[in-house]
Each structure stands twice: as C-alpha cells, then as structure tokens.
Amino acid sequence: MLPGIGPQEMVIIGILGVLLFGKRLPEVGRSLGKGIAEFRRSISGVEDELRSINRQVTSTANSATRPYTPANAAPAVTNDLSPDPAVPKFEPPTAAPSPRGETASDFDPQPYYD
Template sequence: MFGLGPFEMAVIGVIAVVLFGGSLPEVARKAGAVYREFRGRLDDVQREFRSAEYEASKAINPYATSDGQEDGDDEETAEPVAPKFTPPS
C-alpha cells in the first residue's frame, strides 16, 4: 500500500497513537467521512465530464451509438460472409 512496508506502517501507527492518543478512533472516523465526501464529489465531477463528452460526441456525429459505431444499414455493419468449406473428394 503506497509502497510502504510493514515497518513503515508500524512507525506511522505508533506516531498516530502518540499524537492523537485516546481520540484516535474519532480522528479516524472524521478522516473516513472526509474521504467518503471527497470520493462522492470526485465521482460527480467524473460523471459530469462523461456526460459532456457524450454530448460533444453526439453533436459531432449524431448517428453514433455509445460504443462508437454508427447506426444505419451500411455494408460494414452487415455480418461477414465466408466461403463455404467443401472437403476434397
């Protein structure tokens, strides 16, 4: 995790206990709540960017689907036909 070994994690734990003592659970809860809020807002921003990207791609090519292919009856979208195999006699 973050390139830290077990010794480094133990040192960080000891420092946290020394600094925060008995209020360590409360500090951890607050840090978790801040992290959850940050992740939620980051997800909202990512969703907005995806929405803007989708709208921009629809403005450029209104016939595009979500997978990037164009709608329509083009030859490229038809199933490929291979020659039928006939075994030698």
C-alpha cells in the first residue's frame, strides 16, 4: 500500500470520493486504473531501453579491452641500411672562387644617416 496512509485515512478518502464523484465513481476509478497501467508500461519501456544501452556499452567496453589481432598483418619492417645501387652517391659541392675576387673584409661598412 501507500506508506504513511492507514485504514482511517483510506476510509476518509473513500467517503470523499463518493461525495465528490457519486455515480461517476466507477468511471473515474477505471480511468485512474488505466492511467496507472499506462504509466507502468512507459516506465517498463524506459527500463528496457536502459538495459539495452547498458548491454551495448558493456559489449563495446569488452571488445575495446581485448587485444587487437589484425587479420591481414603488414609485413615486418627491416632495417636494411645497405646502399641502393640505383641511388647516386651524394658528393658535396666544391668551393668555387668568388667571381670578382672580393671578400667580406674588403668592404668598409659606413654608417647610414637618414
């Protein structure tokens, strides 16, 4: 039953129901019962949906914790550092003489005044 409502309170509620609704009391009781049943069905639907989501999250979490084993594994990488005969060997450029024979020490920097 409802917590905090004793038999005396139930009798008073029944008398008030008869006084207020009279002949319509069975109709009001029926519609109240239908409303309660609909509410319970909707609560049950929400609970079922939450259970379904919980199962999906659990299965996703379980699949995420399993080690990854690829079906088509990539070939192993080798550290073959032997020179490739098709690639030309790098040779650093030789220093070419300056075209005018001037060096940086030949210039006397002058201050610039505006």
